[in-house]
């Protein structure tokens with residue numbers, strides 16, 4: 341029987357369960373709303389039911405579930421006890437891994453969702469990526485993961501790779517984690533309005549910026565992207581600033597780790613053509629030139645399924661996760 345992974349991308353909005361084969365092909369998907377307001381025990385019960393349903397479906401297709409991989413939106417130490425989960429606050433202190441292993445009869449592995457996305461990228465594009473790289477995902481916030489010499493670097497408490505909380509403006513706005521001036525409050529979907537404020541401060545005017553002034557809370561990165569494609573000067577300037585801020589944050593990463601490559605994914609990476617050219621010139625102002633000149637900055641290959649494939653990599657690229 342061909343072996344498959346039962347793969348879960350847990351988010352604050354959706355619980356995505358899938359069956360994934362060893363080549364990274366997604367064979368079946370089950371989607372349900374997370375509804376975190378139900379409380380942890382009900383969400384946990386939905387999760388284990390979804391896993392069991394996927395296992396039954398896999399077996400009915402003549403496939404053997406080898407293990408369960410879960411990408412979780414939070415941080416936990418190696419013992420699997422959750423230390424932080426901004427979207428699932430009542431999960432903090434929960435011995436998640438122990439509870440899963442008591443409920444599911446096949447091997448279960450859990451990893452932070454951004455770490456999973458980094459592992460997924462490494463698994464699927466291994467021949468094309470160096471064994472050391474830093475991964476960054478740009479979505480509603482900013483996540484990150486560090487692959488060092490072929491292994492995920494989790495850090496002492498599983499909190500390594502929190503690139504979104506690198507400060508870029510000591511007196512800037514506060515992030516959801518309560519810190520001031522993180523890159524996440526600028527170069528992310530949530531941060532976009534702060535960044536637009538910076539562009540307006542420069543005295544830039546454009547149809548996109550005028551529309552923003554009228555309906556600021558509902559402006560999305562997609563709106564900005566569409567405007568940039570229409571040559572809106574304000575939207576173009578916005579993405580330049582977006583890339584410049586990323587460059588400042590990534591300079592800190594490069595100064596500590598000197599990786600050969602940085603890989604950037606997440607849904608805002610769709611606007612790559614507009615922000616990517618501004619990253620390196622900004623980064624160079626804060627690093628040694630010979631380091632920046634040899635650094636590769638590339639767009640992630642995995643798109644919307646990065647979470648699911650990242651969770652599957654906990655089963656199929658296990659050597660990259662084990663200590």
Ligand SMILES: [Zn+2]
Pocket residue numbers: 504505506515516517518519520522524
């Ligand atoms: Zn922060």
